[in-house]
Amino acid sequence: MTSWDDDIDAMTDDELLAELRAAVAEAEQVTDRQREAARAAFTWRTVDAELAELLHDSALESAAVRGDDAARTLTFASGPLTLEVEIDGDTVMGQVVGAAAETVLMQRSIADDFPLPVDPSGFFRIKGVAPGPVRFVVQAGDWTLTSPWVAI
């Protein structure tokens, strides 16, 4: 593979100008909505947050293993806590394992935190969840699990 340096050295000014035109056009395709959303992401900055590890996401498996019709499953772990989440259309259900969960919050990037009712066995289920980035914050005794953001 030729390096980029070789490429530009071989290019005429006119060819470079054509590439430059495409580069500038690409920047002009950015929408205000994308820009505002990207800037607003900074409000989620926390200095001390330790994120749960993503142990499993069925969407990262090969299509042959996954099967295209199956619900998506994700597993996060932090300390003794494990959070299993299943996403099937607009229904999100899951279970906290490892300690008795007191609260499970569903956070959306552009909405208020949404507390999910969680039963004594750590199970929760909610319908009508819109697509978009989501993360979960579980509180169980002294333990907190904060998942990384994931687009659903």
Next chain:
Amino acid sequence: MSAPDSLAVLVSRAQEGEQDAWNAIVERFLPLVGAITRQHRLSPSDGDDVGQTVWLRLVEHLGDLLEPAALPGWIRTTARRECLRLLAARGRTRAVDPQAGGLDAVTDDLTDAELLAAERRQALRDALAELPEGRRELLLLLLVDPPLAYEEISRRLGMPIGSIGPTRARAFAQLRETDALRNLGPLSLGGAP
């Protein structure tokens, strides 16, 4: 317009919590993220969701980012990965001939060539930002499509027509020597974010 703050300065200021520095980082890489989501043919709303997820992930990751030079690669890798994740979650991996090496392999191969082109365009935008204002303005007028007559460019820049050709040549020579174009090594597409 003065020379843009280096990425190292912007990252360090964003790590301190400065929204302006974050906005500058975002402004610089939004076109790259947009190009990658378009290449994966996500729906516009899924593309926006992936883009937003990349920025949220970067906010999470910002404190651990010790080497600012790794940021463009991190953004590129994360954007691509999040696109493939959401496509898979939607059950929309494209059907291709299984003889050709399997779904995921083919998708990745297609994307590598397109990513390389997106990376070049990113470097060119950075290179353009490094140029002195006069030369940048000239190049921006020269790439207007359909092309402007030299008389019009002369009028807008207050530059004699006879100077446009030589200035153009010097601007391109300088562009080729910018850090953005000189420092762009071979693409490394690997590496988990």
